[in-house]
Amino acid sequence: MQLTINGKPETLEVSTVLDVLKTKDIDPQLVAVELNTQMVEQEQLGTTSIKDGDRLEFLFFMGGGV
Amino acid sequence: MSFTEDQITRYSRHILLPEIGGKGQKKLSQAKVFIVGAGGLGCPVAYYLAAAGIGTIGLIDSDVVDFSNLQRQILHHTPDVGRSKVLSAKEKILALNPDVQVNMHEERLTSRNARDLVRQYDIIIDGVDNFPAKFLINDACFMENKPLVHGGILRFEGRAFTIIPNQSACYRCIFKNPPPAGVVPTCQEAGIIGVVAGIIGTIQATEAIKLILNIGTPLTNRILDFDARTTAFREIRVKRNPSCALCGPNPSLTELIDYEQEACQLQPSATTLTNG
Numbered sequence: 001m002q003l004t005i006n007g008k009p010e011t012l013e014v015s016t017v018l019d020v021l022k023t024k025d026i027d028p029q030l031v032a033v034e035l036n037t038q039m040v041e042q043e044q045l046g047t048t049s050i051k052d053g054d055r056l057e058f059l060f061f062m063g064g065g066v
Numbered sequence: 067m068s069f070t071e072d073q074i075t076r077y078s079r080h081i082l083l084p085e086i087g088g089k090g091q092k093k094l095s096q097a098k099v100f101i102v103g104a105g106g107l108g109c110p111v112a113y114y115l116a117a118a119g120i121g122t123i124g125l126i127d128s129d130v131v132d133f134s135n136l137q138r139q140i141l142h143h144t145p146d147v148g149r150s151k152v153l154s155a156k157e158k159i160l161a162l163n164p165d166v167q168v169n170m171h172e173e174r175l176t177s178r179n180a181r182d183l184v185r186q187y188d189i190i191i192d193g194v195d196n197f198p199a200k201f202l203i204n205d206a207c208f209m210e211n212k213p214l215v216h217g218g219i220l221r222f223e224g225r226a227f228t229i230i231p232n233q234s235a236c237y238r239c240i241f242k243n244p245p246p247a248g249v250v251p252t253c254q255e256a257g258i259i260g261v262v263a264g265i266i267g268t269i270q271a272t273e274a275i276k277l278i279l280n281i282g283t284p285l286t287n288r289i290l291d292f293d294a295r296t297t298a299f300r301e302i303r304v305k306r307n308p309s310c311a312l313c314g315p316n317p318s319l320t321e322l323i324d325y326e327q328e329a330c331q332l333q334p335s336a337t338t339l340t341n342g
């Protein structure tokens with residue numbers, strides 16, 4: 001299916017948000033996920049299903065300053 | 067207070083702007099901004115706010131200047147190596163603009179002092195390098211109802227985000243808790259291109275000035291990510307999270323927390339992901 005991930009179109013065959021993270025080798029603990037502008041709770045990553053046309057934003061921690 | 071002739075000349079380019087004028091410049095001279103961290107972000111923020119004629123700048127940092135800081139921490143000069151960062155920063159600020167009242171806090175921000183310090187200022191700037199402090203600042207600003215301008219930098223990337231308590235999404239609306247200890251490399255390991263600190267820091271300073279003068283639209287409910295490799299900004303729309311433990315309708319967080327771990331960044335970075 002066609003998804004938009006961090007603003008870029010991607011074709012992935014997945015059924016849940018967690019599948020997307022697994023496909024991309026991202027540790028779910030280390031990212032905040034927004035699905036169609038709604039934050040997805042950590043515990044619901046595996047039960048939140050993905051459909052064609054969905055928009056996902058992955059927000060990683062960004063530290064720094066010093 | 068009225069401006070001297072020298073001050074009118076100094077701030078003339080501000081005063082010329084209809085959105086600022088003499089009235090706005092006076093507002094700036096009465097504003098109090100608290101900058102947490104006198105490092106990569108704190109330096110450009112403090113320098114531009116001092117130049118802009120902010121009345122009071124509070125600086126908190128317990129570190130001394132190291133040679134490795136000079137690549138980006140522009141208020142610290144080579145002879146400052148080994149000296150207190152807040153003292154070094156104060157000297158440069160006053161050399162630029164003696165009108166500024168600089169409050170030095172040579173200590174770490176902790177759960178014990180955070181609220182008392184934040185309370186003394188109008189706007190808070192996050193210029194710290196670790197997640198425990200970022201969460202502490204977010205929480206203290208919410209509890210004291212103070213606007214916060216968040217900033218983060220890493221490698222070639224940076225992020226800015228403004229938080230107005232009870233009105234816009236807070237840091238915890240997006241990131242519930244600091245990342246787990248041990249999975250996060252240190253700042254020294256990760257590296258940072260110095261100019262990104264300047265880019266994000268000047269955005270933070272811009273946000274502070276806009277908030278003081280009530281100009282335009284603040285960077286609220288939008289996370290602004292910058293990537294120097296592509297010279298591209300990306301804006302991620304966010305909103306208040308009803309399950310936020312701090313600012314949600316059923317908060318479970320009512321006291322400040324000192325997290326143990328020190329952390330600077332996480333992998334993979336957003337661009338590692340998007341650029342494959």
Ligand SMILES: [Zn+2]
Pocket residue numbers: 235236237238239240306307310311312313314
């Ligand atoms: Zn919140």
